[in-house]
Amino acid sequence: MPVQVVTVALLIILTVYLIRKFIKLFFDKTSFLDEKHEETLMHFANQVTKVLGLIIFLIYVLSHFFDLTKFVTGSVVVAGSLALIFQHIIRDYIMGLTYLFERQIHLGDYVIINGNRQGKIEEISMRYLKIRQYDGYLYTVSYSSITELQNGNRGKRRVNESLVLNYRQNPDRAFKVMEEVAQICNEKYGEYLLKDENGIPLESFKFNQITELNVDFRGHRYSISGLVNEADFVEAGKKVRYELAMAAYKSDLMMSESLSTIQ
Structure with a gap:
């Protein structure tokens, strides 16, 4: 039995290897999917074949100790x-x-x-x-x-940053501060924005008002977004977060509190 188990294990490993090689060869010889989607499918196929190989091996080992037909039907x-x-x-x-x-x-x-x-x-x-x-x-x-x-x-990169403010924060005042932040971002970081052939931003930084209520039972979410160039996505996000933090500090906005702090 130990020899049979080792033999079956080696056969399963070989089969999984050949299946993966075949899938890779298939994608190498075809071009009806983009490279990123092919890479994702390959990664997912590796996960599936590994799990299936393990399941088949366990079923084989269990078949030496149980009557699987009666076991399954009952x-x-x-x-x-x-x-x-x-x-x-x-x-x-x-x-x-x-x-x-x-x-x-x-x-x-x-x-x-x-x-x-x-x-x-x-x-x-x-x-x-x-x-x-x-x-x-x-x-x-x-x-x-x-x-x-x-x-x-998926085609465009949208920076979407937000502040979660306390329930007791006056929304009218928060709206005014967030509108000012959006304007500051357009003035200081306009070069990050994605533009059309005429150099006009497709979507400038804008305040989206309250985008979510009752965030983790702590407060409301106020967000700012804008379409930016792919290469500038990370840097633009950092700049917008900085402006939001600075505005919250200067305007003394009431940030949300954790449940432990409230208690």
């Missing part, structure tokens, strides 16, 4: 219970396939997840994304927890 209730237990994992897989085949995300894309996590996609697995944030931390998010996804690589 375990409908167990399977249903497991499906309920692992419903979030199943949902992750389904949503991952949806994001992939609808071409909503690719490796290397700059994305904003749920409005508060942003960075570059470094890994796309069957259940989650790994995003390298601007502070250097690697953020892992499951597909089922994604409620909002903004992709900055």
Whole structure:
């Protein structure tokens, strides 16, 4: 039996290797998909073949100890219970396939997840994304927890920065300060804006008013956005964040507080 198990394991490893080589060769010989989408599909295929290979190996090993036919046919209730237990994992897989085949995300894309996590996609697995944030931390998010996804690589790059202000902050005063910040950004950082053939910005920095209420039970979100050049996206975001922080300091805006601070 140990010899058979090792032999089957080696055959599975060889099969997975050949499948991956075939997929890579197929993409190398064809050109109906763009390079970034091919790279994403290759990465996802590597994840799938690894998991399938492991499952097949486990089934083979278990078949030496159980009658799998009787076990499977007599375990409908167990399977249903497991499906309920692992419903979030199943949902992750389904949503991952949806994001992939609808071409909503690719490796290397700059994305904003749920409005508060942003960075570059470094890994796309069957259940989650790994995003390298601007502070250097690697953020892992499951597909089922994604409620909002903004992709900055889908044609245009939009800087979208915000302040979460306290409930007790007067909105009229906050509106005035944010409008001034948008004007300052247009005057100081206009060279970052994406322009048409006549040199006119496609979308200047603008105040989007209150974009979200009751943010984590702490306050309201006031945001500023603008279309910028791809190469200037990171730098433009830093500049806008600086102007927002400076405006909050000078105007003494009431920032949101954590629940622990309030208590």
